[in-house]
Amino acid sequence: MAGQKLRKDAARNRELLLKAGREVFARHGLDATLNDVAHYAGVGVGTAYRRFANKEELLDAIRVQQVDEIEEILHQALAVEDPWEGLVLYMEKALALNTSDRGMAQILAGRRTRAELYDASRDRIAPLVNEIAGRARLAGAIREEITGTDLVFIQIACTSVATVVQDGPDVEGRSDVEELYRRYLWIMLDGLRPHREGIAPLPVAALTTEQTHALLRSPLAPEGEEASA
Structure with a gap:
């Protein structure tokens, strides 16, 4: 006992x-x-x-959990009948995870991950991402030259936007700034389409010039001095 x-x-x-x-x-x-x-x-x-x-062993265990979660999202997306809707579901859900978890974003980008574990994760995830892109291509929902790797780099770009927001100060007059990455996701998603019957409404409004400078201003800069833009 x-x-x-x-x-x-x-x-x-x-x-x-x-x-x-x-x-x-x-x-x-x-x-x-x-x-x-x-x-x-x-x-x-x-x-x-x-x-x-050690910490690296803990990170390895966390990575296994994270890959399980991303794989589950990919299977959910592939179960959606409409290939475009499935692609959008994958990108939205995967980015919601990546942008809420800085450690996850770093690990999934290959940072601080043992090469053999990264390769094993890639072997599980990459074929499913390629399948998401492939069936959208076959359905004519995205441009012929779009591949699974394009979806990966769109996620990296949007995660970078989220990191800038997380590292910056609060933006006066905006309660939705943590969702800003979704604006750029939808701009890029529109760019995947071979043709448009209309322009998709963007889910988050743009920041003003003043709000952008307030967000990007270096916290180390002396009072009154703007970070270079």
Whole structure:
């Protein structure tokens, strides 16, 4: 019975650390430490190191979870009858994950991931992304030259927009600035179409020049000095 309790405690602590790791890395990126994760999870540092030998081992475990989630989104998208709607569902849902989790975005971009684990993840995800693009091409929903890699780089671009917003100050007069990346996603999605019967309405309004400069202004710049634009 004592051994069974220890196994249950070990499993519980591992799940606590995985959940805490995702939240800590989401907020602070991959520079956060395993000690930071342990404190956030409410477990001792020694307990953390018994479950994960180092931060990289924790990141590997988190990556497996993340790939599972992206794969599930891809299967949901492929189950949508309309290929264009499936493509849009994939891009919206995948970006919602990436932009809310800075650590996830860095890991999925290949940052701080062991090459063999990245390759294994790619082998699971890339064929499904290519299938999303391929069936949209066959349906005439996107331009003939569009490939799965184009969808990946659109996500990287939109995630960069989200990172700028996350690193910047609050924008006066705007409560939707965290959704700004979706404006540029829809501009790029429109660019995938071979023809347009109409222009899709953009989901988020543009920032004004003043709001843009307030967002991009370097926090290290002296008061009154703008970051170069």
